[in-house]
Amino acid sequence: MSDTVHIVEVGPRDGLQNEKTPISVADRITFVEALIAAGLKAVEVGAFVSPKAIPQMVGSADVLRGVSHHTECELPVLVPNEKGYEASQAAGAKLIAVFAAASEGFSRANINCSIEESIERFRPVLARAKADGVRVRGYISTVLGCPYEGEIKPQAVVDVAKVLWDLGCYEISLGDTIGVGTPVKARQLLRAVAGHVPMANLAMHFHDTYGQALANLYAGMEEGCRVIDSAAGGLGGCPYAPGATGNVATEDVVYMLEGMGIATGVDMAKLVAATNVVSGLIGRLPVSRVAAALNAKKAAGKA
Amino acid sequence: MSDTVHIVEVGPRDGLQNEKTPISVADRITFVEALIAAGLKAVEVGAFVSPKAIPQMVGSADVLRGVSHHTECELPVLVPNEKGYEASQAAGAKLIAVFAAASEGFSRANINCSIEESIERFRPVLARAKADGVRVRGYISTVLGCPYEGEIKPQAVVDVAKVLWDLGCYEISLGDTIGVGTPVKARQLLRAVAGHVPMANLAMHFHDTYGQALANLYAGMEEGCRVIDSAAGGLGGCPYAPGATGNVATEDVVYMLEGMGIATGVDMAKLVAATNVVSGLIGRLPVSRVAAALNAKKAAGKA
Numbered sequence: 001m002s003d004t005v006h007i008v009e010v011g012p013r014d015g016l017q018n019e020k021t022p023i024s025v026a027d028r029i030t031f032v033e034a035l036i037a038a039g040l041k042a043v044e045v046g047a048f049v050s051p052k053a054i055p056q057m058v059g060s061a062d063v064l065r066g067v068s069h070h071t072e073c074e075l076p077v078l079v080p081n082e083k084g085y086e087a088s089q090a091a092g093a094k095l096i097a098v099f100a101a102a103s104e105g106f107s108r109a110n111i112n113c114s115i116e117e118s119i120e121r122f123r124p125v126l127a128r129a130k131a132d133g134v135r136v137r138g139y140i141s142t143v144l145g146c147p148y149e150g151e152i153k154p155q156a157v158v159d160v161a162k163v164l165w166d167l168g169c170y171e172i173s174l175g176d177t178i179g180v181g182t183p184v185k186a187r188q189l190l191r192a193v194a195g196h197v198p199m200a201n202l203a204m205h206f207h208d209t210y211g212q213a214l215a216n217l218y219a220g221m222e223e224g225c226r227v228i229d230s231a232a233g234g235l236g237g238c239p240y241a242p243g244a245t246g247n248v249a250t251e252d253v254v255y256m257l258e259g260m261g262i263a264t265g266v267d268m269a270k271l272v273a274a275t276n277v278v279s280g281l282i283g284r285l286p287v288s289r290v291a292a293a294l295n296a297k298k299a300a301g302k303a
Numbered sequence: 304m305s306d307t308v309h310i311v312e313v314g315p316r317d318g319l320q321n322e323k324t325p326i327s328v329a330d331r332i333t334f335v336e337a338l339i340a341a342g343l344k345a346v347e348v349g350a351f352v353s354p355k356a357i358p359q360m361v362g363s364a365d366v367l368r369g370v371s372h373h374t375e376c377e378l379p380v381l382v383p384n385e386k387g388y389e390a391s392q393a394a395g396a397k398l399i400a401v402f403a404a405a406s407e408g409f410s411r412a413n414i415n416c417s418i419e420e421s422i423e424r425f426r427p428v429l430a431r432a433k434a435d436g437v438r439v440r441g442y443i444s445t446v447l448g449c450p451y452e453g454e455i456k457p458q459a460v461v462d463v464a465k466v467l468w469d470l471g472c473y474e475i476s477l478g479d480t481i482g483v484g485t486p487v488k489a490r491q492l493l494r495a496v497a498g499h500v501p502m503a504n505l506a507m508h509f510h511d512t513y514g515q516a517l518a519n520l521y522a523g524m525e526e527g528c529r530v531i532d533s534a535a536g537g538l539g540g541c542p543y544a545p546g547a548t549g550n551v552a553t554e555d556v557v558y559m560l561e562g563m564g565i566a567t568g569v570d571m572a573k574l575v576a577a578t579n580v581v582s583g584l585i586g587r588l589p590v591s592r593v594a595a596a597l598n599a600k601k602a603a604g605k606a
Contacts (some may be wrong), residue, residue: 182562210591259485
């Protein structure tokens with residue numbers, strides 16, 4: 001597997017929006033800058049959502065404007081509806097992400113509508129994005145399990161993926177939102193979805209709640225998937241089990257890829273430094289095993 | 304992969320010997336009992352080593368005697384030399400483990416002799432064990448990297464594995480002592496060693512210091528390996544990076560295996576309960592992602 005993998009860093013959005021402590025716009029810009037300086041080529045910088053619903057994402061327009069001179073880096077932002085789309089365009093977003101669920105129960109609980117209704121909301125966003133030349137990434141959550149419905153059948157994911165693909169998303173990111181997936185199921189899911197959307201246009205967005213993320217990513221890579229979403233330091237946590245782990249850590253992913261001979265272009269020391277700054281701001285240690293090990297080695301004077 | 308996997312629980316030995324806080328014999332017996340009650344079929348209960356070198360293992364004879372009525376469970380103990388062997392036999396050990404390194408630098412630092420000298424020490428132990436009808440497991444440490452020598456070539460591991468196998472070890476446990484391995488290297492190593500020792504007689508003993516253990520185990524299972532060493536709660540830590548993670552957590556391994564359709568016979572709730580008791584005694588939270596998630600869910604009233 002000595003080919004390339006595209007890492008989409010989601011720490012400043014999916015990570016921070018699930019942290020209790022809100023981070024200022026200036027600190028979020030510093031964080032994104034540090035991630036780009038570490039060599040990441042895609043960084044999700046914010047979300048154009050209701051500040052009441054997600055106060056952590058307030059000022060996403062300013063974060064995007066603050067880093068948009070980094071034209072070498074993809075800078076997606078999450079957009080839930082037309083209002084959000086307009087705000088994203090006013091801030092100059094060239095790449096947006098929409099968000100659907102594979103589980104009706106999760107869709108209702110999370111965005112208070114059915115899957116079909118959520119897609120109806122995206123439809124005009126996708127049409128306008130197409131007309132504006134804006135690329136759209138489609139997230140599907142709860143692809144390997146739902147906190148309300150339990151196991152999710154691959155066909156349910158396929159159904160949503162087909163719709164998002166047909167509506168013009170250039171990439172479908174498959175989210176194991178609660179981290180319950182295991183390697184064989186991850187492979188089976190990817191194989192099922194790749195029957196309708198090219199594997200090259202699928203991304204793995206696996207949470208590490210049960211420690212399975214790297215194994216699932218490796219299994220997915222064997223299946224041919226080459227795009228991985230991750231968050232520096234494993235930022236984010238799990239809203240369904242406060243105290244548990246959320247996004248897989250970018251450090252842990254980079255470590256695995258580099259060990260497999262896949263060059264990521266990421267400078268590990270710079271990445272851990274970026275993580276440590278945010279850890280200080282949110283007041284908890286990184287859950288990334290690699291960050292913890294490298295910090296421990298450094299503290300012991302061995303790095 | 305709907306076949307079987309044999310888990311060797313090493314928490315009471317490899318785990319506790321690397322924890323700062325020594326645990327009393329009575330508490331270690333309680334811990335082993337709890338692990339057996341959770342369904343584990345092999346539990347390494349102690350080490351017959353110098354109490355000066357490893358005070359955490361003082362009283363291993365009493366621990367073994369205290370649990371040896373569990374004839375349904377394999378109860379290996381670590382034995383470094385003939386003196387240790389004699390003590391293990393006085394305590395009734397039916398299964399012992401010897402310990403060599405794949406790296407000269409690690410062998411010197413850890414047991415103060417060359418690899419060849421360490422094997423000369425084991426030779427009489429293995430001869431006596433054979434005569435006594437005692438089964439011997441052989442550990443090889445630093446198989447995927449050494450804190451002193453860096454990367455370790457598979458051939459160095461093959462050389463030691465061949466000797467241990469020829470001396471009569473029934474199983475060779477390949478230890479990624481500092482957790483630096485990644486999936487492709489883990490597979491390559493297993494393939495190399497399996498050229499000389501049957502795959503059925505190889506075990507994977509992978510530490511999770513850099514979060515890679517489950518991915519490596521999955522990769523090794525694809526290669527055909529079916530024996531996994533792990534420690535409840537991820538007990539143990541890493542002596543070369545204090546504050547980092549040691550043994551892969553049994554909970555995380557069981558979660559992956561069960562998710563892959565491989566029945567382990569382990570009751571997860573009972574396993575986490577066993578982990579939590581020891582966590583309380585050593586005064587730190589389990590590093591197992593599964594234990595953390597399940598404890599968090601329980602605390603949130605969702606489990």
